[in-house]
Amino acid sequence: MRSAPPLRWAAVAVLATGCTLAASESAPVASSAWTSRAIPEARGEMRVGPDGTRTAVRYKGWTTRDFGAFRTYAYDDARPEPAVQKTAMPGGFAGDAKKGRALFLDRQKAPCTGCHLVPGDDVWPAGSVGPDLSTLGDRRLPDAYLYQQLWDPRVTFPATVMPPWGAQGIFTPEEIIHLVAYLQTLHGPPPPEKDADRNPFTRRRSAGFGDNLDPTNNPAVIRAEEAQALWNARGPKGKACADCHAGGSKTAMRGVATRYPRVVAEHGRVMSLEDFLGVHGEATTGRALPLESDANLDVTLLIKMASDGMPVAVDTASPAARAAIERGKATFYRRVGQRNHACADCHTPERGANKFLGGRWLADVTEGLTRHFPTWRTDRNEVWDMRKRFQWCMTPLGANMLAADAVEYAELELFLTTFDVGKPVTAPGIRH
Structure with missing residues (x-):
């Protein structure tokens, strides 16, 4: 269980009337410990073996490695960012350029080619x-200088987005010496490009995936249409969504999603639509809708x-929302994990946004990142909501993920959604 921060504001504006799903809000109450309603593999939990070995419970195919040595987005994780480490290049190792190149391309280690051509x-x-x-x-930089940049580039470039690989x-120190040996072999002129798309500086951006609302183009649209049966089906309590929300889902729910994530006074925390359904569905119909389940x-x-x-049209004006947005912003800029990265390192224009990370174009937060979620992932053949996307980002950074319905993720999502205010909802999206 993880505690949500206390919410003690005077009042929160009514978001909708006449609809339990978008109930009016009064002063949020202080939240007690939050118990995740997510499916087991989305709770950020650990298994401890008889020998004390910890393995992470994550989605099928995801690493089970425990990254507990590195800080996370949890509000109760008070560990500071790793200290900057100035170091000297050790002796006793002979650099091997061939080994260095293999390390440079090693997808288990980095790969360095994700950022560098x-x-x-x-x-x-x-x-x-x-x-x-x-x-x-050709720049004839000293080996010791290159070694330091690979060990911890923050010594020279405090705002760098490059991880402190050695620190x-x-x-390892020996591996960095091999990398230095390889980098020193890179002399011009580079050979002519056989394919302009190999070079990220001349590569064409994808034209997109077509009409995301066309069911013949986006399988997620069909899933939404099939959900109508679930909407009409009565749960163990003898109630269906349709019983309380008259006029059909398209009419009854018109405009509801535009106001999420939002502060929900009853639960004393920010909740996304998925978070709220995880609680509301079972309370009203008796049917569980755990986060990251197909039903949810x-x-x-x-x-x-x-x-x-x-x-x-999320609330950005009430005291409760403003405080939550500020916490979400702090999370966005907080560096976490073994790679010591922040969301901002990839998604702000002054850092990585509008550039290629490997073959993936990094979206710019100022253009909005949330209004197309949930989205169909073409590389996974799955529907992902924003929370699973957050969790997916954690593992390559070397950070343990939080539960899908953690308040930290909810407030981060609210902060991101502020950049979409005034822009049209267009869900489900399509992304690779």
């Missing part, structure tokens, strides 16, 4: 978050689509 037809796809290193050797134990995602899609085309 270097020569080679096997470098695919390279990213553009960092500078092109194809001729770095955080991702690369399908009903969320049904409700979100009822607001397609309407402008996002």
Whole structure:
């Protein structure tokens, strides 16, 4: 269980009337400990073996490694950002450029090509978050300088988005010496490009995935349509969603999704639509709708689509919302995990946004990131909501994920949604 921060504001505006799903709000009450309503693999829990070994319970195919040594987004995780480490290049190792190149391309370690272009037809796809290193050797930088940049670049560049590879134990001292040896071999001129798309600085951006609301193009639309049966079905308490929300889901839910995430006074915390359904569905119909379950995602899609085309209108003015947004903003800029990265490192224009991370174009938070969620993931053949996307980001950063319905994620989502205010809801989206 994780405690939500106390909410003690004077009043919160009424978001809707005549609809239990968008109930009026009075002063939020101080929240007691929150128990996750997510499916087991989405709760951020750990299993402890007889020998004390901890393994993470995560989605099928995700790593089970415990990253407990590194700080997370949890509000009760008071660990500071790792201290900057200035170091000297150790002796006793002979750099091997061939080994260094293999490490540079190693997808289990990095790969460094996710941010940097270097020569080679096997470098695919390279990213553009960092500078092109194809001729770095021509700069004749001292080995000791390159070693320090790989060990902890914050010594020279405090605002860098590059991880402190050595300081955080991702690369060993010997491996960094091999990397330095490889980088020193990179001399110009680079060979002509056989394919302009190999080079992230000349690569064409994807034209997109077509009409995201066309059921022949987006399988998530069909799932939303199939959720109508769940909407009409009575649960163990003899009630169905349709019994309380007359006129059909498209009419009854019109505009509801535009106001989420929001502060829900009854629960003393910010909740997304998925969070609220996880509590409200079971309380009213007796049917559990745990977060990240098919049922929760399908009903969320049904409700979100009822607001397609309407402008996002989350509360950004009440004291409760403003305080939550500030906490969400702090989370957005908080660096976490073994790689010591923040959301802002990838999604702000002054850092990684509008550049390629490997083959993936990094979206700009100022253009809005939330109004197309839940979204169909073409590379996974799955529907993901914003929370699963948050959780997915944690594992490559080397941070333990929180429960899908953690208040920290809810307030981060609210902060992100403020950039979508006034823009039309367009769910479900399509993303790779």
